[in-house]
Amino acid sequence: MIKTIVKIEGMMCGMCESHVNDAIRNKFTVKKVSSSHKTGETEIISETAPDEITLRKAVEETGYKVISVQSEPYEKKKFGLF
Numbered sequence: 001m002i003k004t005i006v007k008i009e010g011m012m013c014g015m016c017e018s019h020v021n022d023a024i025r026n027k028f029t030v031k032k033v034s035s036s037h038k039t040g041e042t043e044i045i046s047e048t049a050p051d052e053i054t055l056r057k058a059v060e061e062t063g064y065k066v067i068s069v070q071s072e073p074y075e076k077k078k079f080g081l082f
Contacts, residue, residue, distance in 0.1 A: 002049045002072070002073065007068040020042055020059055030045065
């Protein structure tokens with residue numbers, strides 16, 4: 001699994017977050033996508049890293065500006081007492 005963090009400029013509210021999330025879901029197969037207008041970040045969890053050019057285009061078509069894209073291996077957090 002891969003975690004991709006996208007820094008986005010221009011999100012101002014929850015509706016902006018929804019627009020970005022929908023644009024990403026429409027272009028890529030993802031396990032999870034969540035955006036925060038407060039931090040200006042979108043986090044994508046997927047099997048493979050999304051193509052950066054396609055990702056930038058999908059977000060920018062919604063009217064927001066992509067500042068950076070960074071991918072890293074993702075490990076699901078384990079819950080337990082031991």
